Amino acid sequence: MESTALPATKPAELTRKDFVSSAEVRWCPGCGDYAILNSIQSVLPELGVPKEKIVFVSGIGCSSRFPYYLETYGFHSVHGRAPTLATGIKVANPELSVWVITGDGDALSIGGNHFMHVMRRNLNLNIILFNNKIYGLTKGQFSPTSVLGQVTKTSPYGTIEQPVNPVTLAIASQATFVARTVDTQPAHMKQVFLAAAKHPGVSFVEVFQNCVIFNDNAWKDVSAPEVRSDRLINLEAGKPLIFGAKSNKGVRASKDGRYEVVTLGEHGVEEKDLVVHDPAREDATHAWLLSQMNYPEMPTPIGVFRSVKRPVYDVELEEQIKRTTAKQGRRNLHSLLRGGSFWEVAEGGQDIKMTQGGKNRLDDEESIADERTREALRDRNNPLNLALREPIGRVFYEYGYQRSVTIAPTDSINTAISLFKAQKVETIMVMMNGKPVGTISQREIIMNVALSTMDRDYTAVSTVMRPSFDLLDDTSTVADAINVLSISSQYSIPLKLAKGGYGVVNFNQILSFIHEKMVDLVAASHTKPGEKAAEGAGSKPGET
Amino acid sequence: MASPKKSTATPDLDASQRTNAVVRFAGDSGDGMQVIGDLFCDESAMMGLGICTFPDYPAEIRAPKGTLSGVSGYQVHFGATVETPGDIVDALVVMNPAALKVNLDSLDRQGLLIADLGAFTPDNLKKAGYETNPLDDPGLQERYKILKYDFTELTKETLKDFTTIKTTDKLRSKNFFTLGLVCWIYSYKLDATIEWIEGKWAGKGELAPANVATLKAGYNLGLTAELTMPRYTVTRSMNENGVYRKINGNDAICLGLIAASQNCFRDIVIGGYPITPATSILEFLSAQKNFNVKAVQAEDEIAAIGVALGASYAGSLGVTATSGPGVCLKSEILNLAVMTELPLILIDVQRAGPSTGLPTKTEQTDLLQAMYGRNGESPIPILAPASPSDCFDIAVEAVRIAIKWRTPVFILSDGFTAHSSEVWKIPRVEDIPDLSVEPIRHGEKYVPYQRDPVTLARRIAIPGRPGFEHRIGGLEKNEEGKVDYHGPNHEKMVHLRRNKIETIADTLPPLTVEGAQEGDLLVLGWGSTRGAIHLAAKRVMAEGKSLGVAHLRHMNPLPKNVGEVLRRYKKVLLPELNLGQLALLLRAKYLVDIQTFSSMQGRNFTVSEVEQKIREMLP
Structure with missing residues (x-):
């Protein structure tokens, strides 16, 4: 699991108690929800996320009372719609750790449509579904997960509809993390919730939960202590699918592609014949086949079915904003209001001037500096402005040239660290197929690697580098470069050199350059007033 | 709308003065009517005239050529007292027989009918359901002043020396011939159009000069046929100094929201779902990434408002735009916004209902739905823009109310306002009011439903702020934010929510x-x-x-x-x-x-x- 999905900074140590709210818990005595609440309250302190950055959102149903009992931010919304509110919260503030608490009726019946879309959209949310196969809050009607033939208040002669399998549905909806756990197994629950929290992207967990009043013993046939080793199979990454009280049964792929139960030692079956569980498999076939395994024909799997990495919606949205902003310039209301064409009326209507093709069009990629920057640069006598008008290429040739170091995105973090040490550079350019794809600075190492437990030999540079969308020509001005850096909140920026190849400059170099330039210019203006400062690109490289 | 002089207007040798006039360009979807309509507006503005337009697209996306259902129209009302796109058309331009058939009813008696004779072929006449050529009908000639020319031939003739351009491309420019002629009739200049053409086809060989030549040829036709050609000048109205542009209602709402979002320091998150006639709001805002606008095209109308409300809860300006059928679906979450007292902007671009109704047509039938279309006592402020440009001010006002009173706000626009355009005097950025509200200070005691004594608005703590962790939801709460089912508390809260909305009236200008x-x-x-x-x-x-x-x-x-x-x-x-x-x-x-x-x-x-x-x- 990646640890980059969560803020690396550790807050003051929190304990389970910090997450217990003052609200009186009002579930029925013996309800499975208590165990889940306990489990979540013990998981939250371990996430390293301050509690003000945690939001629990729920829909309607017994399970949806959950947020009231947690001392975090909480939103008890309307029936089935919690994923939509959670989407809005995460989009508005991706820094928040957002959890959705839902039930079988809430998520799969009234909220069925949102369920599918919140899965495929892959926001970094954690969705916990309490499945008790009954409508509890309305006192005992059948739910979309009730078993075929189940007798309830609205199915006095038994249901006549097929139940939905939440895990199968989540996999089919392209969820990137799908797991299942049981309310009677606290250790397993905690482990699954932790893995879900750490997964970057949507995490879906089905919890087998008991409704003591309206559907008691809902999961007893698989989860009762005396039978569970034979009827549940615990999925562990990298391990063969083995179960049974004597650990002598396993799951094998049959010739026609289905999964079947075999007994080790019978008919020459050995451990190597069994399916080895790999939740990271790219194709979903294995996870889907697992989801189709159900007691009594097969053991019912619990654990992590699937955990794969895909682009994360809230991350992509932020990146798209940064990219577009870097191209179009920052917000400029004045020009937005004027739009593509406008008329300036003067002299009481006698003088009308029209402007067509305003500069705020989407396809206008040339202007990077926004109007304010340009305005500020008009004063040609200000030494700061003169320094800002210099081509950024000069900064590179004068300060960065000898020290441009490159690395491949597939190199390890340790390679990068050793380069930083050996070359005494602050920024390394990440190159792939001869093109810059990003930069990595000491800051990225400190922020993402230093305090984490990631394997520095194994983890690739690409996981912590700053991807570069902004490639400046070396003839662009220093002001352009500063503008792009401030928009994209990057520390350094790659340059396309007129002589061919690429270079990188960072903030420190730009500051040093401006400083020295200003000192020179001020000194020059004292000795030779009126002399025009040197302009234009194509300055000499310092040394090769 | 008819000008006072119109009933007596007969073709004059001198340009006769009018206060207003209405022109409608009509042709096949592919004839470029929207393009020349837009350019005609630009030229009108250059003459200092007010304008108001209403486009009339075919309902089908790609209707067959030359048929009645494929007719595309663009109506411009221009002059001194322009407040509507005009009742009756003074000059109708038809590029084929179908366009004539669809639009003739709207042409004023003694109005000007300009027809492309070249397109009145037997085939096109048949498609439009004419057995004989209506232009030859003596009755028609008696009722209207008809100018019929073969624009197709005249365009070909004009461009005969442009050897690098294919004949099919040449014929595409015949709309400019028409535009040139109409510009002559209303004593316009051609500057804006020429600039547009030169920008559009810059570096495309002879295309720019060819289109300019066609435009000028149309204009010159007026000059040379002067004796038979009517000519008018129209009274100017843009006499106040400032910067102006043309704008439609949906765009103006978007601009207003963006301006307001800057002045309340909240980025916009729009949750949207495509629905006529509100879709262009979602489209416009989706493109404003450099204003930090986050657009989520949701899976349905319910999800769209859920996203908007979630975003508002997390500190953004939540917006959702829809039409009546969408409002039906959104009403439950709208009520959640009422109950949790969170800001939210709901734009209802009304269309004719009930049910799917007439999706592209306008109506004002959602007022009672906005007022009362929810369970429980659920007061929501409602604003209605009076014109396309008023949408800007209404959007800013909606945000002011939503942010200050922590409430969802309805904007009741409609299909007419959404699509018609008018001249808008662009406000100066510094004149847009500051809409920010005092945030809760660090370390303050936070009581979720504690109210401002004047506005009765509750205080909001946004997730992410330490020390203010609390729970809200659709269940009735007491002042402390705890779930409270007691009758007296409920009654108190119902009155508080109603009275809160009533205090908005204290800040409104009186009806004049x-x-x-x-x-x-x-x-x-x-x-x-x-x-x-x-x-x-x-x-x-x-x-x-x-x-x-x-x-x-x-x-x-x-x-x-x-x-x-x-x-x-x-x-x-x-x-x-x-x-x-x-x-x-x-x-x-x-x-x-x-x-x-x-x-x-x-x-x-x-x-x-x-x-x-x-x-x-x-x-």
């Missing part, structure tokens, strides 16, 4: 009346009918009748003086594009008799029908 301040008749309107009602009333007022006209933009709460204003007149006439929804509200609230003038034809009122109704009501 133009014309007689008391007397025989008050004509009251709301929303997009303002142009037609105002012009109609002014026509009658010009005759010295005891008549006042007023317009409501704040539908809930109403300005405080509405009851008092209504009682100053013997009769009140309320034209509405519904069966009398506002009248119902006002009668109930003020016990004043109000006469509804209803129109439910999927279009806005014409000036003349309102004028006629006013005359009927006057002694």
Whole structure:
């Protein structure tokens, strides 16, 4: 699991108690929800996320009372719609750790449509579904997960509809993390919730939960202590699918592609014949086949079915904003209001001037500096402005040239660290197929690697580098470069050199350059007033 | 709308003066009518004329060429007193027989009919359902002033020396020939069009010069045929210094929201789902990434408002835009916004209903839905823009109310306002009001439903701020934010929520009346009918009748003086594009008799029908 999905900074140590709210818990005595609440309250302190950055959102149903009992931010919304509110919260503030608490009726019946879309959209949310196969809050009607033939208040002669399998549905909806756990197994629950929290992207967990009043013993046939080793199979990454009280049964792929139960030692079956569980498999076939395994024909799997990495919606949205902003310039209301064409009326209507093709069009990629920057640069006598008008290429040739170091995105973090040490550079350019794809600075190492437990030999540079969308020509001005850096909140920026190849400059170099330039210019203006400062690109490289 | 001179207007050798005129360009979807309509607007603006337009696209996306269903129209009303796109057309340009058939009814008697003779082929006549060529009909020639030229041939002839251009491309420029001619008729210049052409086809070989040549050839046709050609000049209205542009209602709402979002320091998150006629709001905002606008195209209308409300809860400005059928779906989460007292902007671009109804046609039938279409006592402020450019101010006002009172706000626009365009004097950025509210300070004691003594608005702590962790939701709460089912608490909260919305009225400008301040008749309107009602009333007022006209933009709460204003007149006439929804509200609230003038034809009122109704009501 990646640890980059969560803020690396550790807050003051929190304990389970910090997450217990003052609200009186009002579930029925013996309800499975208590165990889940306990489990979540013990998981939250371990996430390293301050509690003000945690939001629990729920829909309607017994399970949806959950947020009231947690001392975090909480939103008890309307029936089935919690994923939509959670989407809005995460989009508005991706820094928040957002959890959705839902039930079988809430998520799969009234909220069925949102369920599918919140899965495929892959926001970094954690969705916990309490499945008790009954409508509890309305006192005992059948739910979309009730078993075929189940007798309830609205199915006095038994249901006549097929139940939905939440895990199968989540996999089919392209969820990137799908797991299942049981309310009677606290250790397993905690482990699954932790893995879900750490997964970057949507995490879906089905919890087998008991409704003591309206559907008691809902999961007893698989989860009762005396039978569970034979009827549940615990999925562990990298391990063969083995179960049974004597650990002598396993799951094998049959010739026609289905999964079947075999007994080790019978008919020459050995451990190597069994399916080895790999939740990271790219194709979903294995996870889907697992989801189709159900007691009594097969053991019912619990654990992590699937955990794969895909682009994360809230991350992509932020990146798209940064990219577009870097191209179009920052917000400029004045020009937005004027739009593509406008008329300036003067002299009481006698003088009308029209402007067509305003500069705020989407396809206008040339202007990077926004109007304010340009305005500020008009004063040609200000030494700061003169320094800002210099081509950024000069900064590179004068300060960065000898020290441009490159690395491949597939190199390890340790390679990068050793380069930083050996070359005494602050920024390394990440190159792939001869093109810059990003930069990595000491800051990225400190922020993402230093305090984490990631394997520095194994983890690739690409996981912590700053991807570069902004490639400046070396003839662009220093002001352009500063503008792009401030928009994209990057520390350094790659340059396309007129002589061919690429270079990188960072903030420190730009500051040093401006400083020295200003000192020179001020000194020059004292000795030779009126002399025009040197302009234009194509300055000499310092040394090769 | 007809100019006063029009009924006597006969072709003049000199350019005859008019206060206003209406031109409609009509042709096949592929004839470029929207392009020349837009450019004609630009040229009008260059002459200092006010403009108001209404595009008329075919309902089908790709209707067959030359057929009645494929006719695309663009109507421009220009001149000094322009408040509607115009009732009756003064000059109709038809590029084929189908366009003639669809649009002839709207042409004024003795109006100008300009037809492309080259497109009146037997095949095209048959597609339009004509057995003989209507242009040869002596009756037609008697009723209208007809200018028929073979624009196809004339364009080919003009471009015969442009050897690098294919004939099919040459024929594409015939719309510019037409535009040139119409520009001559209204004494326009061609500068804006030439600049546009040169920008559009810059570096594309002979295309730019060829289109300019066609445009000029059309103009010169007017010059050379001067003796038979009518020519007019139209009174200018853009006399105030400033910067102007053309804008439609949906775009103006978007600009208003963005301006307001900057001034309340909240980024916009729009949750949207495509629905006519609101879709262009989602499209526009989706493109404003460099204003940090986050657009989520949701899986349905419910999810769209859920996203918006979630975003508002997390500190953004949550926005969702839809039409009536979408409002039906959104009402549950709208109520959640009422209960949790969070800011939210809901734009309802009304269309003709019920159900799918007439999706592309306008109506004002969602007022009662906005007022009462939810379970429980659920007060929501409602605003209605009076014109396309007013949408900007309404959007800013909606955000002011939403942020300050922590409430969802309805903007009731409509299909007419959404798509018609008019000239807008662009406000200076520094004149847009500051909408920020005092945030909770670190370390303060936070009580989720503690209220401001003046506005009665609750205080909001946004997730991410340490020390203010709390829970909200759709269940009734007490002041501490704890779930509370007790009757007395519920009653108290119901009154508080209602009274909170009522305090908004303390900040509203009073309803003002133009014309007689008391007397025989008050004509009251709301929303997009303002142009037609105002012009109609002014026509009658010009005759010295005891008549006042007023317009409501704040539908809930109403300005405080509405009851008092209504009682100053013997009769009140309320034209509405519904069966009398506002009248119902006002009668109930003020016990004043109000006469509804209803129109439910999927279009806005014409000036003349309102004028006629006013005359009927006057002694």
